[in-house]
Amino acid sequence: MSHDGTTSRPDIERPESVYFFGTCLVDLFYPEAGMAGMELLKAQGVRVVFPQGQSCCGQPAYNSGYREEALKVARAQLDYFPGDWPIVVPSGSCAGMMSKHWPDLFKGEPDEARARQVASRVWELTQFLVQVLKVKFEDQGPPVKITWHASCHAQREMGVTDEPKALLRQLANVELVELQREKECCGFGGTFAVRHPEISAAMVGDKVADIENTGAKAVVSGDCGCLMNISGALEGGKKPVRGVHIAQFLKERTHG
Amino acid sequence: MSESRNAILGKLRAGRDAHPLTPPESDFAVLRNKRWDGAERLERIKRMMEAVHTEFLETTEADWPADVQAFLKAQGTRNLLFGPATEAGARLSTEWAASGMAGGPELIPYADRVETFKERLFDGIDAGITTTLGAIADTGSLIVWPTPEEPRLMSLVPHMHLALLRADALYDTFWQAMTENRWADGMPTNALLISGPSKTADIEQTLAYGVHGPKRLVVVIVR
Amino acid sequence: MGETSINFAKASSAALQDQQLRGNFRRAMDGLMSKRAVQFADTAEWNGVRTLGASVRLRALSKLPELLEKLEANCTKNGIQVHWASTTDEANAIVLSIMQRVNAKLVVKGKSMVSEEMHLNAFLEKHGIESLESDLGEYIVQLDEAMPSHIIMPAIHMNTKQIAHLFKQKIKEAEYTEDVAQLTDLARRVLRKKFATADVGISGVNMAVAETGTLCLVENEGNGRMSTTVPPVHIAVMGLEKVVEKLEDVPPVISLLTRSATAQPITTYVNMISSPRKEGEKDGPNEIHLVILDNGRSGIYADEELRNTLRCIRCGACMNHCPVYTKVGGHAYQAPYPGPIGSILMPQVEGLEKRGELPHACTMCNACVEICPVKIPIVEIMGRLRSEAVHPGDAVRGAGSHASKAEAMVWKGWSMTYASPLAYQFATALLAKLGNAAPASLPLLKEWTNVRAKPRFANRTLHALAREKGIPDV
Numbered sequence: 014m015s016h017d018g019t020t021s022r023p024d025i026e027r028p029e030s031v032y033f034f035g036t037c038l039v040d041l042f043y044p045e046a047g048m049a050g051m052e053l054l055k056a057q058g059v060r061v062v063f064p065q066g067q068s069c070c071g072q073p074a075y076n077s078g079y080r081e082e083a084l085k086v087a088r089a090q091l092d093y094f095p096g097d098w099p100i101v102v103p104s105g106s107c108a109g110m111m112s113k114h115w116p117d118l119f120k121g122e123p124d125e126a127r128a129r130q131v132a133s134r135v136w137e138l139t140q141f142l143v144q145v146l147k148v149k150f151e152d153q154g155p156p157v158k159i160t161w162h163a164s165c166h167a168q169r170e171m172g173v174t175d176e177p178k179a180l181l182r183q184l185a186n187v188e189l190v191e192l193q194r195e196k197e198c199c200g201f202g203g204t205f206a207v208r209h210p211e212i213s214a215a216m217v218g219d220k221v222a223d224i225e226n227t228g229a230k231a232v233v234s235g236d237c238g239c240l241m242n243i244s245g246a247l248e249g250g251k252k253p254v255r256g257v258h259i260a261q262f263l264k265e266r267t268h269g
Numbered sequence: 270m271s272e273s274r275n276a277i278l279g280k281l282r283a284g285r286d287a288h289p290l291t292p293p294e295s296d297f298a299v300l301r302n303k304r305w306d307g308a309e310r311l312e313r314i315k316r317m318m319e320a321v322h323t324e325f326l327e328t329t330e331a332d333w334p335a336d337v338q339a340f341l342k343a344q345g346t347r348n349l350l351f352g353p354a355t356e357a358g359a360r361l362s363t364e365w366a367a368s369g370m371a372g373g374p375e376l377i378p379y380a381d382r383v384e385t386f387k388e389r390l391f392d393g394i395d396a397g398i399t400t401t402l403g404a405i406a407d408t409g410s411l412i413v414w415p416t417p418e419e420p421r422l423m424s425l426v427p428h429m430h431l432a433l434l435r436a437d438a439l440y441d442t443f444w445q446a447m448t449e450n451r452w453a454d455g456m457p458t459n460a461l462l463i464s465g466p467s468k469t470a471d472i473e474q475t476l477a478y479g480v481h482g483p484k485r486l487v488v489v490i491v492r
Numbered sequence: 493m494g495e496t497s498i499n500f501a502k503a504s505s506a507a508l509q510d511q512q513l514r515g516n517f518r519r520a521m522d523g524l525m526s527k528r529a530v531q532f533a534d535t536a537e538w539n540g541v542r543t544l545g546a547s548v549r550l551r552a553l554s555k556l557p558e559l560l561e562k563l564e565a566n567c568t569k570n571g572i573q574v575h576w577a578s579t580t581d582e583a584n585a586i587v588l589s590i591m592q593r594v595n596a597k598l599v600v601k602g603k604s605m606v607s608e609e610m611h612l613n614a615f616l617e618k619h620g621i622e623s624l625e626s627d628l629g630e631y632i633v634q635l636d637e638a639m640p641s642h643i644i645m646p647a648i649h650m651n652t653k654q655i656a657h658l659f660k661q662k663i664k665e666a667e668y669t670e671d672v673a674q675l676t677d678l679a680r681r682v683l684r685k686k687f688a689t690a691d692v693g694i695s696g697v698n699m700a701v702a703e704t705g706t707l708c709l710v711e712n713e714g715n716g717r718m719s720t721t722v723p724p725v726h727i728a729v730m731g732l733e734k735v736v737e738k739l740e741d742v743p744p745v746i747s748l749l750t751r752s753a754t755a756q757p758i759t760t761y762v763n764m765i766s767s768p769r770k771e772g773e774k775d776g777p778n779e780i781h782l783v784i785l786d787n788g789r790s791g792i793y794a795d796e797e798l799r800n801t802l803r804c805i806r807c808g809a810c811m812n813h814c815p816v817y818t819k820v821g822g823h824a825y826q827a828p829y830p831g832p833i834g835s836i837l838m839p840q841v842e843g844l845e846k847r848g849e850l851p852h853a854c855t856m857c858n859a860c861v862e863i864c865p866v867k868i869p870i871v872e873i874m875g876r877l878r879s880e881a882v883h884p885g886d887a888v889r890g891a892g893s894h895a896s897k898a899e900a901m902v903w904k905g906w907s908m909t910y911a912s913p914l915a916y917q918f919a920t921a922l923l924a925k926l927g928n929a930a931p932a933s934l935p936l937l938k939e940w941t942n943v944r945a946k947p948r949f950a951n952r953t954l955h956a957l958a959r960e961k962g963i964p965d966v
């Protein structure tokens with residue numbers, strides 16, 4: 014359920030092929046999460062295309078107030094998703110940027126219709142796995158206790174709230190302990206983390222304390238921005254908890 | 270200051286006309302469809318109001334003046350501010366006079382303009398009694414329209430407010446009460462919803478009752 | 493940045509050091525959030541009333557000039573005198589002239605955010621008029637010579653102990669006590685005398701009904717009723733957006749307001765005032781004045797997107813749910829309206845030179861948007877203001893005032909790189925190779941590594957891995 018009360022998006026038929034939009038953070042910092050995402054899709058018998066021309070959804074500039082620059086980068090993506098296939102994104106934040114903000118960003122531009130068309134095909138990875146592919150996972154890992162951090166944009170822009178937890182709950186040996194403030198922002202906020210380092214530090218500090226209280230060995234999340242922030246803080250504070258992207262975690266548990 | 274008036278309205282008009290706005294329809298169904306059946310209404314009102322420290326006194330049309338008198342005497346209330354020109358007020362004064370109860374509260378009429386007895390009102394009155402126009406199940410609220418006979422401060426300044434509620438004057442929601450009774454055709458000087466005794470949570474979110482208005486609200490349910 | 497720019501970062505830094513303060517806010521906001529969730533547990537009902545409330549506010553905005561005229565006409569017919577003020581100075585002058593005409597010495601005030609916006613207390617004091625806040629929270633803050641830290645709970649930044657000390661220090665007859673009931677009772681005794689003797693009562697307005705010329709006020713304490721009933725003159729101040737079209741529009745908005753604000757199904761009092769004391773009535777003020785304040789609102793109204801800011805019903809829920817507000821508290825914003833609504837409203841009212849930092853006091857998490865009872869796209873407006881701050885334009889005062897050549901160059905370079913597959917892949921490959929050699933003392937990295945380990949670039953990008961694993965390109 015998203016914030017304006019709309020339930021998850023209308024169903025689509027299971028496609029033969031999908032595009033994978035890796036996102037710039039995954040590209041540089043978490044490529045193994047990106048690969049895991051593609052492999053999860055492939056394991057469901059879906060053909061995955063990774064357009065090599067892709068780079069970034071434009072969000073960093075957009076949120077900093079540089080819309081023209083964001084537009085330029087967003088526009089550069091449009092050429093790389095020509096087929097009428099879903100575009101799967103391993104990040105609620107980038108998916109939200111594309112599906113919710115591109116229509117505004119391109120408003121009045123000659124390629125507005127095209128951008129809207131591309132935007133309408135964007136799916137957040139876990140939402141796609143649950144709603145379209147209806148995956149069933151079999152856990153092959155040892156018992157472990159984990160917790161889940163909900164990305165703000167996945168829950169509030171993409172309406173993804175229960176899907177990732179439903180996936181994690183399919184894993185028989187995984188005990189999911191929910192955070193006390195699961196929905197609260199970790200304090201990343203893109204440039205916010207460097208513009209307001211102290212507030213951001215206080216926020217991630219609360220998040221880390223919440224994580225520690227669960228006694229979990231790992232915190233799983235669906236967004237690399239959050240992960241970079243939370244695992245950076247866990248590591249900086251020498252906490253023995255690992256931060257891991259949900260795609261990578263699912264892959265590890267199900268493919269040995 | 271009509272200069273500002275015209276400037277402001279002119280700016281607003283220009284701004285709106287440049288970018289008119291089409292609002293969505295207002296669908297009041299969510300309020301229209303809130304319904305409770307007869308018995309449930311009163312139960313709900315009691316439950317909600319008790320949750321915010323309202324007290325209830327159950328009585329009947331025949332007995333309420335005597336019951337109120339007995340209740341106040343038991344509370345040690347020294348006096349009761351009342352509206353002598355209302356029907357309820359008339360019953361109070363005749364029946365209390367006739368009852369001959371010793372040591373009961375004194376009746377004080379709100380008979381004159383507040384300026385004539387402000388000091389006493391603020392400093393020497395324990396309780397005030399008013400009628401109500403009914404109550405609302407949705408939120409647990411009394412509807413009170415002060416009148417010349419039952420002025421505004423009666424339900425505000427005395428430490429205890431007693432409110433007479435007819436058990437059959439119940440509404441489901443505020444919206445239903447105001448639309449059914451066509452309030453929009455003529456609003457009184459002051460219309461109130463009262464849902465409990467005065468309260469505050471301004472000190473560390475700790476609830477405390479009786480901050481400026483009545484410390485106690487006693488709803489007298491008349492069947 | 494202009495000289496007058498308000499420094500949010502500095503103030504928030506001080507607030508973050510104050511563990512007591514942080515504890516006070518964390519506890520209070522956690523409690524408010526969970527209580528509110530209970531009020532709106534019925535999702536269908538929440539969606540229905542929220543959609544209705546938003547439509548009421550939008551309908552009012554769609555006819556704003558006409559409704560204000562109608563409000564004026566109906567108030568006038570009812571005997572309420574209507575005044576218009578373009579600026580806060582003008583509003584203060586109107587209030588003062590009424591006071592001087594009736595020779596007022598003492599004013600009691602019900603809670604009013606617009607009067608905070610006007611800095612009315614300080615203004616009146618300057619003219620020798622004692623202006624006393626009567627809402628308990630406002631009273632505490634006034635005793636403390638501070639500003640409210642929340643629009644609904646002005647003293648939420650203080651705990652009982654702090655208030656106990658304050659009362660002991662500032663109120664003559666006070667005995668030291670940490671008993672909340674006793675503290676409350678003390679304020680009751682002090683303020684009762686003031687209500688009885690005040691010359692003028694001032695209040696805000698939660699909603700004004702054009703159809704009937706009615707002013708609606710919601711409150712729990714009874715001080716609002718006191719201020720609007722006991723003194724011989726009542727002055728109500730309102731922002732011009734507070735009008736609604738019909739009387740029947742009031743219930744849904746009140747329901748959203750009280751449940752969102754303090755998780756109450758309704759406040760103790762809903763006070764609807766439609767006229768001064770009439771012939772034969774025994775109490776109530778002889779005069780009521782309504783001051784309608786613009787203070788930049790008509791400018792906000794002119795912009796199709798920014799206009800949505802004016803839907804706000806001032807419930808404060810966005811504050812309670814804001815992770816930034818929860819950390820730094822209300823004072824860091826140095827504004828009458830803190831938190832998300834303040835971060836979008838203040839820059840529009842006071843200009844971006846002064847308030848350009850506020851739209852960045854936000855991680856864009858959308859927690860406020862999720863719960864705003866009238867569906868204000870707060871975060872979209874935040875983004876729009878960030879853009880306005882660095883681009884000269886005419887929608888918001890001070891647009892372009894935060895433009896920095898260096899920053900603009902960075903984004904320009906970024907967009908050139910990221911819009912060209914070749915340049916992008918070259919740059920990312922380079923970062924994968926060399927990025928980890930960057931010292932943690934570099935700007936940005938330094939801020940990041942304050943409490944975090946340095947982010948590690950992977951040694952091969954996803955693009956490279958995908959090629960290696962034979963994932964097809966388009």
Ligand code: SF4
Nearest residue numbers: 804805807808810864
């Ligand atoms: S912006 Fe929305 S949530 Fe915030 S105070 Fe206004 S109405 Fe309430």
